Each structure stands twice: as C-alpha cells, then as structure tokens.
Amino acid sequence: MNYRGPFRVRAEQRPMPEILHPEDAIVRVTRTCICGSDLHLYHGMVPDTRVGSVFGHEFTGVIVETGPLVTNVKIGDQVLVPFNIACGKCNFCKQGLYGNCHESNAMATAVGSIFGYSHTAGGFDGGQAEYVRVPYANVGPTVIPADMDPDDAVLLTDVVPTGYQAAEMGGIKEGDTVVVFGAGPIGIMAARCAWFFGPSRVIIIDHIDYRLEFAKNYAKCEAYNFKSMDDPVVFIKSITDWYGADVCIDCVGCEAEGNALQTFTGKVTLMQAGSATAFQWAVNSVKKGGIVSVVGVYGPPFNFAPIGNILNKGITLRANQASVKRLLPKLIDHVQSGRLNPKGLITHRVPLQEVSDAYHIFSSKLDECIKTVLIP
Amino acid sequence: MKTENTNIDYRQIPGWGMDIDPDNEPTYPMKNYTGDDHNRLNYERSPQQPVEIELLKSIERPVNPVVFGTTVPPSGLSGIIRRYAFKHSEDRYRHWISLILADRINAWEGIIEDLGKGVFPNILAERGIKAELKYNAGGLAKKVVVAAVVGTLLITYLAKKKK
Numbered sequence: 001m002n003y004r005g006p007f008r009v010r011a012e013q014r015p016m017p018e019i020l021h022p023e024d025a026i027v028r029v030t031r032t033c034i035c036g037s038d039l040h041l042y043h044g045m046v047p048d049t050r051v052g053s054v055f056g057h058e059f060t061g062v063i064v065e066t067g068p069l070v071t072n073v074k075i076g077d078q079v080l081v082p083f084n085i086a087c088g089k090c091n092f093c094k095q096g097l098y099g100n101c102h103e104s105n106a107m108a109t110a111v112g113s114i115f116g117y118s119h120t121a122g123g124f125d126g127g128q129a130e131y132v133r134v135p136y137a138n139v140g141p142t143v144i145p146a147d148m149d150p151d152d153a154v155l156l157t158d159v160v161p162t163g164y165q166a167a168e169m170g171g172i173k174e175g176d177t178v179v180v181f182g183a184g185p186i187g188i189m190a191a192r193c194a195w196f197f198g199p200s201r202v203i204i205i206d207h208i209d210y211r212l213e214f215a216k217n218y219a220k221c222e223a224y225n226f227k228s229m230d231d232p233v234v235f236i237k238s239i240t241d242w243y244g245a246d247v248c249i250d251c252v253g254c255e256a257e258g259n260a261l262q263t264f265t266g267k268v269t270l271m272q273a274g275s276a277t278a279f280q281w282a283v284n285s286v287k288k289g290g291i292v293s294v295v296g297v298y299g300p301p302f303n304f305a306p307i308g309n310i311l312n313k314g315i316t317l318r319a320n321q322a323s324v325k326r327l328l329p330k331l332i333d334h335v336q337s338g339r340l341n342p343k344g345l346i347t348h349r350v351p352l353q354e355v356s357d358a359y360h361i362f363s364s365k366l367d368e369c370i371k372t373v374l375i376p
Numbered sequence: 377m378k379t380e381n382t383n384i385d386y387r388q389i390p391g392w393g394m395d396i397d398p399d400n401e402p403t404y405p406m407k408n409y410t411g412d413d414h415n416r417l418n419y420e421r422s423p424q425q426p427v428e429i430e431l432l433k434s435i436e437r438p439v440n441p442v443v444f445g446t447t448v449p450p451s452g453l454s455g456i457i458r459r460y461a462f463k464h465s466e467d468r469y470r471h472w473i474s475l476i477l478a479d480r481i482n483a484w485e486g487i488i489e490d491l492g493k494g495v496f497p498n499i500l501a502e503r504g505i506k507a508e509l510k511y512n513a514g515g516l517a518k519k520v521v522v523a524a525v526v527g528t529l530l531i532t533y534l535a536k537k538k539k
Contacts, residue, residue, distance in 0.1 A: 004483065004486050004487075004497065004502055005482070005483025005484075005486055005487075006483065007502075007503050008483075008497075008499060008502040008503055009502060010497075010498075010501070010502045020425055020426075020443075020446060021422075021423070021425040021442070021443050022422075022423060023422055023443075024443075044479060044480075044483075047472045047475035047476050047479065048458070048461075048475040048478070048479065049479055050447075050448040050450075050454075050479070050482055051448070051482045051483055051485065051486035051489075052447070052448040052486070053447055053448055054447065069422075069423075085443070087421075087422060087442060087443075089419055089420055089421065089422065090417075090419055090421075091410075091412040091413055091415060091416075091417075091419055094410060094412055094419070095407050095408050095409060095410050095412060095413075096405075096406065096407055096408040097406065097407055102417070102437075102441065103421065103422070103441040103442040103443065104441050104442070104443050104444070105441060105444070106431055106432070106433045106434065106437075106440050106441050106444045107432060107433065107434055107462075108434050108466055109434050109436040109437055109466060110466050113441075113445075119432070119445065119448075120475075122444065122445045123444065123445030123446070123447055123448070124444075124445035124447065125445065125447045135443040136422075136443065165406070168405065168406075169406065270476065273472075299472075300466065300472060301469060301472040301473070302469075316402060318402065318406075320406055323406065326406075354506075356501055356502050356503065356504045356506075356507075357504045357506050357507035357510075358504075358507075359504060360503060360504020360505075360507045360508060361504070361507045361511065363504075364504075364507075364508070364512065366507060366508075366511035366512055367511045
C-alpha cells in the first residue's frame with residue numbers, strides 16, 4: 001500500500017526491501033491487518049506521516065532473507081512479528097519495556113519504534129505489503145507454533161497483547177467493576193482479557209450498536225451506548241452504587257466522539273492532539289483511588305485533560321504501548337488452550353490490491369466491520 | 377547552561393534510603409525493574425546501520441539509534457519545513473505543528489509527483505469509492521444531494537450579491 005494523504009491510500013508496486021543492517025531479515029507477508037490506530041494515520045492525525053509511506057504493524061509471514069548476524073530465525077520460518085521494533089539490548093528492552101526501545105527511532109524519544117507508523121514512530125515501512133524489512137530479527141519475530149491458526153497468529157502481533165496489557169495495567173482485583181471505553185477490536189479484547197484478572201463486572205461503552213452487540217457476545221460483558229444516555233459519567237456512577245468504577249480503560253484514543261468541545265478542538269481544528277473524550281470520561285468515572293489504564297493512541301503534542309481530577313481523586317494512571325514480546329508466551333498459551341479466540345474478531349478478509357476499499361470500510365464502519373485482514 | 381556539581385555522597389544525607397520499599401513499584405508487571413536505568417545509555421549496542429539517506433534526528437538524543445527507517449527521506453517544500461521542525465525539541469509546539477503543516481503540503485506534493493510521472497491520481501478510488509457504492513450507496517447519494525443543494529444556494533447567493 002502507498003499512503004497519498006489524508007483518506008487516500010492505494011496499492012502500488014514498490015522495490016523489494018533490502019537488508020540494511022546485519023540483524024535485519026526480509027519477511028514475505030502472508031497476513032496483515034488494518035489496526036484501529038492505522039486510522040489515525042489514514043485520517044492525517046499523526047504528525048510526520050509522509051506521502052509514500054507503507055502502513056501496517058500487524059503482520060505474519062515467512063522469512064526469506066536474513067542478515068549475517070541473525071541466529072534466532074532462519075529462512076523458511078513462519079513468524080509473527082510484534083509491532084514494536086526492539087533491540088533487546090538497551091536498558092528499556094532489558095527491563096521488558098520492548099515498546100520503549102531506545103535504539104530504533106531517530107525521530108522521537110517520546111515513542112519507541114513501530115512498523116509502518118509514521119516517521120514519528122521511526123520511519124520504517126510497514127507490513128501492508130508483499131515483503132517487509134524486519135530489523136532486530138533476533139528479537140521480535142517469533143516462530144508460529146505449528147498447530148496455531150494463522151488468523152490467530154496475526155492478531156497476536158498487536159490486538160491481543162494490547163487488549164491484555166490494557167487489562168493488566170488496570171491492576172484489576174477479584175470482584176472489581178471494570179469499564180472499557182471503546183468497542184473497537186482493542187476494546188473488545190481488553191474487555192475479554194479483563195476476565196482473566198477476576199472482576200465481577202466488565203462494562204463496555206461505545207456509540208455504535210453493532211459493535212456493542214458484538215462485544216456483548218464476544219467478551220461476555222455488559223454493553224451500553226453512550227448516545228442513549230444523557231451523561232456517561234453519571235450513568236457509570238449510577239450503576240456502581242454512586243461510587244465509581246474500580247478500573248477504567250481508555251481504548252479509544254484521539255478520535256473519540258461524545259463531547260462537542262473535545263471534538264471541535266481535537267478533530268476538527270487540531271488545536272489539541274485529538275479528542276480526549278474517552279480519557280476524560282475514564283478519569284471522571286473511576287472511583288477515588290481508582291486506576292485508569294490507557295492504550296488508546298494519542299498524538300504527541302498535548303491534550304486537554306482533567307489533571308486536577310487525577311490529583312484530587314488520587315487516581316493511578318497507567319499507560320504504555322503493549323510490550324508484545326513480554327506477553328507472547330502467556331498469550332500463546334491462552335490461545336492454544338482455547339481460552340482466547342482472537343480470530344473470532346475478524347469480520348473482513350480483503351486482497352491487498354483492494355486496500356483503498358478496505359481502509360474506507362474500516363474507517364467508515366461499513367458492513368458491520370470489526371477487524372479487517374489484508375491478504376497479499 | 378552550566379550544571380551544578382553533583383559530586384556529593386548522597387548516602388551521607390540523613391535518612392537516605394531508609395524507606396525504600398521494593399514492592400512500591402507501580403510499573404510492575406510492565407517493567408521488570410533491574411536498576412539498569414541508572415546506567416543510562418551505557419549498554420552494549422549492536423553495530424550501527426550506515427546512514428545513506430538524509431536522516432532527521434530528534435535533538436533530544438545525542439546519536440542516531442542503531443537502526444532507523446529509510447523510507448521517504450525529506451524532500452521538497454515539506455522537507456524544508458520538516459528540517460526546521462527537527463531543529464526544535466519534541467517539547468515545542470513549533471516542532472509538531474510544523475510537521476503537521478509539512479504533512480498537508482506533502483499531500484499536494486504527492487499529487488504533483490504523480491502528475492510529473494504521467495499518472496493522474498484516481499482520488500475517488502484512493503478514498504474507497506467502490507466500497508462506498510457497495511455498502512453505503514444511500515449515504516453517498518444523500519451527501520451528493522446535500523452538497524448540490526448547498527452549492528446551488530451558495531452560487532445563487534453570490535450571484536445575487538454581485539448584482
């Protein structure tokens with residue numbers, strides 16, 4: 001795929017990627033997804049998204065070439081590739097913060113590096129292509145277990161780890177009430193994964209009925225449409241004995257709807273780095289001393305956020321890009337044991353050639369789309 | 377700016393370290409705290425990827441990372457603006473707002489680039505018109521009608537004003 005400007009992408013032949021570092025590998029892509037966060041790029045919300053870039057940070061494939069220092073994978077291996085590009089040697093990687101690697105992004109220190117996610121996230125081409133360069137091939141690419149469905153494998157590159165980490169960062173205790181904002185693929189997965197930590201209630205909030213219905217069935221949670229309520233914060237207080245949720249999780253990020261001021265300043269005029277409505281609701285809906293977990297993507301400059309309430313309520317705020325490599329062993333086990341069914345999220349399979357239509361379907365939420373897989 | 381001399385034995389400060397609680401670690405289990413943070417940027421690095429393109433680097437780091445993306449180096453007017461942006465830190469609005477401005481200009485440069493190659497970009501196809509027609513024909517028709525009505529009213533108003 002080739003990004004041509006906001007709301008414009010197309011399929012196009014490009015030169016084969018090359019080994020540029022002795023620890024690189026070249027992967028022939030077999031499956032690649034469009035992530036909800038790709039839509040922030042597609043909508044022109046992420047600074048330094050250059051025309052000609054290839055998006056795509058969720059992909060699986062086959063190793064077709066390796067650099068001289070690659071020892072952990074070999075040509076012919078079927079691999080899933082975590083969306084983080086991580087060296088494995090810096091002090092952040094060594095402590096499990098693979099999403100915060102210091103040795104892969106020249107352009108920004110505020111974010112690690114992500115395949116196909118603008119120059120702000122490193123300027124690497126992504127996996128929505130036939131072939132892709134994968135740096136640090138000894139660290140990221142993980143051989144797909146022989147008995148694993150390839151559709152499950154591709155969702156282990158981002159959706160499952162991000163949803164799981166969203167719940168994990170919530171510090172959920174047995175009996176807790178957890179509210180997830182956003183019923184996109186990540187929100188649905190966060191709601192599903194929240195149950196691993198023993199809450200008594202999981203609630204998901206969105207404004208799109210078909211997604212709420214899907215979430216209710218897939219994640220076995222309560223689902224409410226904020227457009228059918230006067231004030232989501234008051235609603236959540238009212239259903240938690242006027243106490244507030246124990247844990248709130250923001251799985252929406254910078255394109256949230258539901259607050260006219262946030263929408264105007266964040267999405268229409270870009271006076272802030274996207275609309276922070278979901279974050280605001282999370283802070284205001286959680287109990288005093290509660291935990292807010294953020295995995296929704298926001299841009300780097302700044303947002304209007306209720307910091308005073310975070311202070312005065314004693315809220316613990318936890319956030320990060322998912323550390324895919326850290327979580328993979330546990331999540332592969334959850335999938336192989338049948339406890340998690342990632343491929344159940346997939347609603348659309350589209351040839352890579354039709355990438356323009358695939359983006360439009362996902363962006364405009366046409367045809368009850370939840371998750372799109374592109375097949376090169 | 378000159379920094380202060382920090383060469384003091386902080387362990388001699390009364391009470392230093394007496395309330396350390398290893399369990400008070402809000403980043404767990406995200407972070408497997410090892411204390412390596414105090415070694416800062418002193419760790420074994422892999423060999424450096426050769427720099428064969430123009431690479432813009434954040435001024436908040438002293439050297440290039442070991443690997444970096446080589447896609448779409450800065451060029452044209454948008455490139456000039458991006459080079460300006462990277463003279464400022466990630467803390468400055470002039471960094472990010474310049475990059476957003478560069479992105480918008482870059483979209484027009486992309487069209488000019490296409491035309492220069494003799495390719496007329498099919499913008500409707502790039503925006504997914506085929507999917508819109510297939511799944512949202514009614515919505516598309518509504519948008520067209522609204523646009524036509526608004527356009528007609530605007531033209532009529534402007535024509536009247538001219539008279």
